[in-house]
Amino acid sequence: MQYELVIKGGKIATQSDIFTADIGISAGKIVAIGANLSSAKQEINAHGKWVLPGGVDSHCHIEQLSGAGIMNADSFETATRSAAYGGTTSVISFAAQHVGMRLNKVVADYAKLAQQGAIIDYAFHIIVADISDKNLSEDLPKLISQGHRSIKIFTTYDKVRLQDEQILDTLLCARENGALVCFHAENDGLLRWMSKKLLQKGYSTPNFHVQSHPRIAEIEAINRMIQFSKFIDQPIVIFHVSTIEGIELIRAAQTEGIKVFAETCPHYLFMDADELASPKIETAKKLCSPPQRRKADQHALWDALERGDLQIISSDHAPYRFDETGKLSNGANAPFNAIANGMPGLELRLPLMFDAMVSRGKLGIKKFVELTATAPAQIYNLAGKGSICIGADADIAIWDGEKQVTLGENDLHDNTGYNPFVGRTIKGWPETVLLGGNIIIHNGELKAKPGSGKFINRAMGESMRPTGNLVSEMNPELNFGAEIY
Numbered sequence: 079m080q081y082e083l084v085i086k087g088g089k090i091a092t093q094s095d096i097f098t099a100d101i102g103i104s105a106g107k108i109v110a111i112g113a114n115l116s117s118a119k120q121e122i123n124a125h126g127k128w129v130l131p132g133g134v135d136s137h138c139h140i141e142q143l144s145g146a147g148i149m150n151a152d153s154f155e156t157a158t159r160s161a162a163y164g165g166t167t168s169v170i171s172f173a174a175q176h177v178g179m180r181l182n183k184v185v186a187d188y189a190k191l192a193q194q195g196a197i198i199d200y201a202f203h204i205i206v207a208d209i210s211d212k213n214l215s216e217d218l219p220k221l222i223s224q225g226h227r228s229i230k231i232f233t234t235y236d237k238v239r240l241q242d243e244q245i246l247d248t249l250l251c252a253r254e255n256g257a258l259v260c261f262h263a264e265n266d267g268l269l270r271w272m273s274k275k276l277l278q279k280g281y282s283t284p285n286f287h288v289q290s291h292p293r294i295a296e297i298e299a300i301n302r303m304i305q306f307s308k309f310i311d312q313p314i315v316i317f318h319v320s321t322i323e324g325i326e327l328i329r330a331a332q333t334e335g336i337k338v339f340a341e342t343c344p345h346y347l348f349m350d351a352d353e354l355a356s357p358k359i360e361t362a363k364k365l366c367s368p369p370q371r372r373k374a375d376q377h378a379l380w381d382a383l384e385r386g387d388l389q390i391i392s393s394d395h396a397p398y399r400f401d402e403t404g405k406l407s408n409g410a411n412a413p414f415n416a417i418a419n420g421m422p423g424l425e426l427r428l429p430l431m432f433d434a435m436v437s438r439g440k441l442g443i444k445k446f447v448e449l450t451a452t453a454p455a456q457i458y459n460l461a462g463k464g465s466i467c468i469g470a471d472a473d474i475a476i477w478d479g480e481k482q483v484t485l486g487e488n489d490l491h492d493n494t495g496y497n498p499f500v501g502r503t504i505k506g507w508p509e510t511v512l513l514g515g516n517i518i519i520h521n522g523e524l525k526a527k528p529g530s531g532k533f534i535n536r537a538m539g540e541s542m543r544p545t546g547n548l549v550s551e552m553n554p555e556l557n558f559g560a561e562i563y
């Protein structure tokens with residue numbers, strides 16, 4: 079058999095195995111894995127290199143208008159270019175509804191932007207902010223059946239959050255149509271009350287962002303969303319878990335049999351609240367919600383990743399330039415609650431995690447592959463993604479495990495213009511990246527064109543299936559025969 083491409087002699091890692099082999103690729107797929115594969119139109123020598131599945135980043139904000147009306151710094155082109163440079167080959171970004179918009183149109187608009195700009199494959203979480211009109215009765219079921227199998231809900235942020243009753247309606251809609259529901263879980267009242275109190279006392283500089291997002295806000299909202307998930311029997315994902323107590327709630331729910339998945343992000347693992355201690359406006363560069371927490375939380379997050387309580391590491395890439403278009407859109411003296419939240423993360427998610435997990439040995443390379451590629455692909459049902467096996471998409475990153483890189487202020491390929499991890503030296507870097515068997519990055523050069531990434535149409539997956547365990551009030555046998563579902 080003649081292959082279009084053979085990757086020779088690399089050390090392959092999957093979530094379950096490490097072995098040395100050649101990989102034969104044809105028509106965009108992995109068609110052979112074995113020794114001495116020959117007869118290829120093109121060969122890549124990977125001796126001495128790691129050959130890993132391309133990364134799957136399942137939480138990133140691209141070309142998105144925030145709840146406060148501030149535009150991301152990145153287009154699909156710049157964000158996915160940056161992802162590719164960092165070894166990521168699939169992203170799930172957001173189709174973000176705002177109040178008054180029809181979901182159909184929102185998704186069509188984002189789909190068009192991605193189609194024109196993306197250089198890696200993509201899917202969308204649909205942000206539901208307005209369930210009125212026919213959004214829930216018509217648009218959402220149709221969009222789910224068209225392959226958009228995940229929904230995101232905010233429990234906070236004035237202009238986009240849903241009320242409890244609306245959350246229950248949306249969970250039920252997801253249950254009936256087969257989709258996951260993801261949450262930004264923080265208690266809105268608590269955040270607003272704390273911001274008001276801090277500002278009344280004159281505490282307005284960026285460092286007070288941490289106090290304005292008390293850990294109890296996360297704990298309360300995670301707990302409430304878990305109880306809702308149990309009540310409706312609808313699988314959920316808790317985004318960006320940052321606290322010990324949040325982990326404990328998730329772990330207890332999973333032990334009880336509630337279908338709760340969860341992620342954390344590099345900025346919670348590698349940064350703590352001390353990074354936000356300065357009252358200077360530069361602190362705005364690292365403002366995100368929830369905020370970075372304590373060293374003890376970092377340790378707990380690592381333990382939770384090891385045990386499997388948290389299954390995914392995403393970037394939560396939310397790029398805003400450090401100027402009047404982004405972080406400083408309300409001026410250089412803006413109070414902490416008028417500064418756009420988020421930081422760039424698409425490009426460095428994998429190198430930071432590789433450095434910690436592989437070069438420094440924390441949890442090892444199989445767990446690295448699992449958390450950053452295989453598990454997000456499985457949980458969100460991105461067929462063909464996140465693993466190296468026969469029949470998988472040939473989305474592959476070839477890593478030089480010895481390469482050391484010291485991060486500069488503006489050396490990323492996104493459009494944010496700064497690097498929150500500047501000054502760190504990390505070991506291990508993806509030098510060649512393939513998408514569907516095509517080389518898209520090689521030795522620091524981009525080889526792909528905007529628009530070459532494809533939409534990943536998702537079927538209903540196992541993670542989305544309800545457990546069948548009904549609380550008594552929802553169980554017709556115990557509830558006077560009332561059928562709620």
Ligand code: DUC
Nearest residue numbers: 262366367396419420
């Ligand atoms: N927080 C969010 O909720 N979204 C984007 C980035 C952030 O910090």
Ligand code: ZN
Nearest residue numbers: 262317318367
């Ligand atoms: Zn969020």
Ligand code: ZN
Nearest residue numbers: 137139394396
């Ligand atoms: Zn986010």
